[in-house]
Amino acid sequence: MSQTEIWTERYRPSKFEEVVGQQEIIKRVKSLVQSMNIPHLLFAGPAGTGKSTLALITVKELFGERWRENYLELNASDERGIDVVRQKVKDFARTKAIENVPFKVIFLDEADALTREAQQALRRTMENYTNTCRFIMSCNYSSKIIDPIQSRCVVFRFKLLEKKDISAVIKRIAEQEKLKLTDDVFQTIYEASEGDCRRVINLLQATASISPDVTSEMVKMISSEAKPKEIRVVLDYALAGDFVNARDKLLDVMLKESVSGTDIIKSIQKEVWNLQIEPEIKVRLTEKTGEAEFRMIEGSDEFVQLQALLASFVLAGQGKATA
Amino acid sequence: MNDKESFAEKYRIEKSSELVSQEKAVQEVKDFLKNFPKKKALVLYGPAGTGKTSLALAVARENNLEILELNSSDLRNRMKLEQILKPASEQMSLFKKSKIILMDEVDGVTGSDIGGIPELVRVITVSRYPIIMTCNDAWQSKLSPVRAKSKMVEMKALDRTAIARILQNVAEKEDIKKDPTFFSQIATKAQGDVRAALNDLQSYFSGENVLVDITEKRDVEDTIFNILRRIFKERGNFLDLFDTTTMSLDEILLWIEENIPREYKNEALAKAYYALGNADVFRGRIYRNQSWRFLIYQNIFQSAGISYSKNMALPGFTKYERPKRVLKIWLHNQKTEKKKTIARKYASLVHCSFKRALRDFDLLRPILKQDAVQKQLKLSDEEIDFLQK
Numbered sequence: 055m056s057q058t059e060i061w062t063e064r065y066r067p068s069k070f071e072e073v074v075g076q077q078e079i080i081k082r083v084k085s086l087v088q089s090m091n092i093p094h095l096l097f098a099g100p101a102g103t104g105k106s107t108l109a110l111i112t113v114k115e116l117f118g119e120r121w122r123e124n125y126l127e128l129n130a131s132d133e134r135g136i137d138v139v140r141q142k143v144k145d146f147a148r149t150k151a152i153e154n155v156p157f158k159v160i161f162l163d164e165a166d167a168l169t170r171e172a173q174q175a176l177r178r179t180m181e182n183y184t185n186t187c188r189f190i191m192s193c194n195y196s197s198k199i200i201d202p203i204q205s206r207c208v209v210f211r212f213k214l215l216e217k218k219d220i221s222a223v224i225k226r227i228a229e230q231e232k233l234k235l236t237d238d239v240f241q242t243i244y245e246a247s248e249g250d251c252r253r254v255i256n257l258l259q260a261t262a263s264i265s266p267d268v269t270s271e272m273v274k275m276i277s278s279e280a281k282p283k284e285i286r287v288v289l290d291y292a293l294a295g296d297f298v299n300a301r302d303k304l305l306d307v308m309l310k311e312s313v314s315g316t317d318i319i320k321s322i323q324k325e326v327w328n329l330q331i332e333p334e335i336k337v338r339l340t341e342k343t344g345e346a347e348f349r350m351i352e353g354s355d356e357f358v359q360l361q362a363l364l365a366s367f368v369l370a371g372q373g374k375a376t377a
Numbered sequence: 378m379n380d381k382e383s384f385a386e387k388y389r390i391e392k393s394s395e396l397v398s399q400e401k402a403v404q405e406v407k408d409f410l411k412n413f414p415k416k417k418a419l420v421l422y423g424p425a426g427t428g429k430t431s432l433a434l435a436v437a438r439e440n441n442l443e444i445l446e447l448n449s450s451d452l453r454n455r456m457k458l459e460q461i462l463k464p465a466s467e468q469m470s471l472f473k474k475s476k477i478i479l480m481d482e483v484d485g486v487t488g489s490d491i492g493g494i495p496e497l498v499r500v501i502t503v504s505r506y507p508i509i510m511t512c513n514d515a516w517q518s519k520l521s522p523v524r525a526k527s528k529m530v531e532m533k534a535l536d537r538t539a540i541a542r543i544l545q546n547v548a549e550k551e552d553i554k555k556d557p558t559f560f561s562q563i564a565t566k567a568q569g570d571v572r573a574a575l576n577d578l579q580s581y582f583s584g585e586n587v588l589v590d591i592t593e594k595r596d597v598e599d600t601i602f603n604i605l606r607r608i609f610k611e612r613g614n615f616l617d618l619f620d621t622t623t624m625s626l627d628e629i630l631l632w633i634e635e636n637i638p639r640e641y642k643n644e645a646l647a648k649a650y651y652a653l654g655n656a657d658v659f660r661g662r663i664y665r666n667q668s669w670r671f672l673i674y675q676n677i678f679q680s681a682g683i684s685y686s687k688n689m690a691l692p693g694f695t696k697y698e699r700p701k702r703v704l705k706i707w708l709h710n711q712k713t714e715k716k717k718t719i720a721r722k723y724a725s726l727v728h729c730s731f732k733r734a735l736r737d738f739d740l741l742r743p744i745l746k747q748d749a750v751q752k753q754l755k756l757s758d759e760e761i762d763f764l765q766k
Contacts, residue, residue: 059749062727106728129730164730252729253740260743276743297638297646305702309709349654353661357702358634362654365647372643 061259062252075219079210087115094189098196099212102250105192109161116155124151124158131167136175147183157188166193173200214249238270246277285321292364293371300364315356319347335370342366384575388547393435396428398539405530406436416528418501418508422515423532426570429511433479442477449486452496478508501526516703534569544578601632605697608683609640610690615680631700639695645687652682715763722754
């Protein structure tokens with residue numbers, strides 16, 4: 055395979071020994087693999103803690119060079135509907151495994167995105183192909199996986215990476231890529247990544263794409279660019295009486311960040327208490343906000359209801375309670 | 378009977394270059410044919426009598442293309458459709474012309490019936506020939522699947538002087554002698570519609586010397602602009618205001634939503650949106666429970682409710698705008714189409730979900746801008762362009 059340009063892939067560990075953190079899990083999975091027979095596995099834990107990586111290492115160890123022919127990766131949150139998943143599993147499981155391992159491996163990523171009904175259907179599929187296939191499933195919360203599936207799997211719980219683990223990853227990449235980092239970069243990246251290793255590496259590559267001399271300020275700039283908080287701007291326009299701009303901005307935010315109306319209204323509800331207006335008016339605005347949210351859930355048009363809410367903010371900006 | 382032929386038909390343009398005031402549209406249609414099959418379909422949209430069909434016919438003639446006309450009932454006739462859509466290889470010989478499919482007035486195609494919009498979309502997908510469609514209002518929601526597959530070209534209403542000039546040209550050829558104000562009056566009355574102007578010219582000429590009465594409106598339905606003007610400028614109950622238009626209540630709601638801030642400020646603004654919010658609540662209930670009786674509530678909230686929100690109307694003339702929201706959402710979706718395809722390519726390479734790639738897109742952008750990464754992902758030129766923006 056040719057050298058990849060994307061660092062999350064370039065520095066993805068390909069042996070058990072290279073994985074940082076999760077040492078207890080690594081040890082157990084490794085011994086399973088050495089017996090050349092694995093049960094179904096369920097990896098539960100936050101994003102970027104090594105679930106996919108461990109699944110990949112497992113199949114590489116099992117199948118060696120020809121792992122690709124015996125491995126199918128599906129992402130439950132992308133594959134529309136359980137029928138697609140089942141069809142793909144069926145097609146894949148039809149032929150026997152190549153190499154001296156008697157089964158193939160299916161990695162079902164983000165399995166908690168499947169509805170309970172879909173999981174029930176998946177359980178049947180798992181049973182039907184149990185002779186020819188092993189499933190590795192990943193999820194953020196194992197509580198969202200139905201019991202019958204959990205009981206068929208060995209469950210491993212991944213923890214958030216600690217600061218020392220993340221620092222080790224950063225150090226290794228910096229050496230290989232010949233980056234110069236200031237000392238505070240480690241702390242800044244750790245904070246911005248929230249323990250998510252994929253985000254750590256992406257942040258590092260995004261920052262390094264600007265300059266190989268990476269400073270804490272640059273990391274902050276890149277990570278804040280990626281996380282805009284624009285609802286306050288919308289409200290400030292409205293409070294200043296500029297309804298038209300508030301409305302345009304609102305639509306922009308909704309489209310650009312592709313957030314739903316209910317997400318917007320949640321952040322408005324929080325932001326109300328940070329505004330420079332009379333507390334009594336804040337209470338009235340909260341009432342309006344709640345009503346708008348209720349109406350949206352009930353099936354009203356999100357944008358019409360949000361505009362009505364913004365109009366109340368225009369009045370609040372003049373010290374008046376709502377009409 | 379030839380002298381009874383209507384002026385509009387008789388003087389239909391021969392060449393696309395003769396089309397008045399639509400240079401941009403003409404160029405876009407030519408580009409479309411040149412780049413075919415990059416986009417397979419094109420929608421010419423704009424008010425009546427601006428030359429949509431004329432342009433399509435002229436361009437076909439100039440490119441030596443045979444025109445296949447399709448209408449909405451053809452969409453319900455699979456047999457005929459299959460014949461029209463027969464692959465080029467079966468029909469084309471050296472001596473036969475290639476074809477272009479013209480579908481006039483797609484506004485009339487129903488949204489979801491058998492043979493409606495889905496069939497039209499299918500035709501666009503399988504057709505080996507370029508398809509040109511015309512319609513008046515391209516932004517109706519039912520047409521959104523068609524928009525997604527088509528290049529959109531707007532044709533604007535002609536201004537008074539342009540129409541007057543056309544009238545004068547035709548008058549010369551017909552040997553009609555009149556002073557310029559006569560043409561100008563007809564042109565004013567036509568409100569951007571060349572066909573209407575030519576029809577008027579013909580009727581005045583064929584009859585006795587009737588004076589043009591510019592106060593006499595062409596018999597069209599009440600425009601949305603008049604409806605808005607009455608709601609916003611007057612205070613009234615307006616219980617049957619919407620009976621004079623064929624526009625749906627939901628569409629009128631969008632127009633009101635767009636224009637409230639142009640007329641109302643402060644308290645009136647808040648009250649008006651409150652009323653509109655109520656109208657919308659009932660709209661939701663109508664759809665959910667199919668309780669059409671609630672129409673009356675939606676109707677009252679979005680007419681009287683809006684009208685009585687103010688104590689006094691804003692004096693003077695207000696220029697109303699068409700609802701921008703639908704257009705904006707559509708434009709945005711067009712733009713993010715590339716974002717999606719890029720995210721998909723990226724996700725397939727790095728063992729993460731497409732959704733996660735979309736969510737992290739802003740963070741990934743500097744990485745995706747690198748040449749080597751773009752090469753590895755095999756990004757198309759358009760996708761690379763998108764990232765540069």
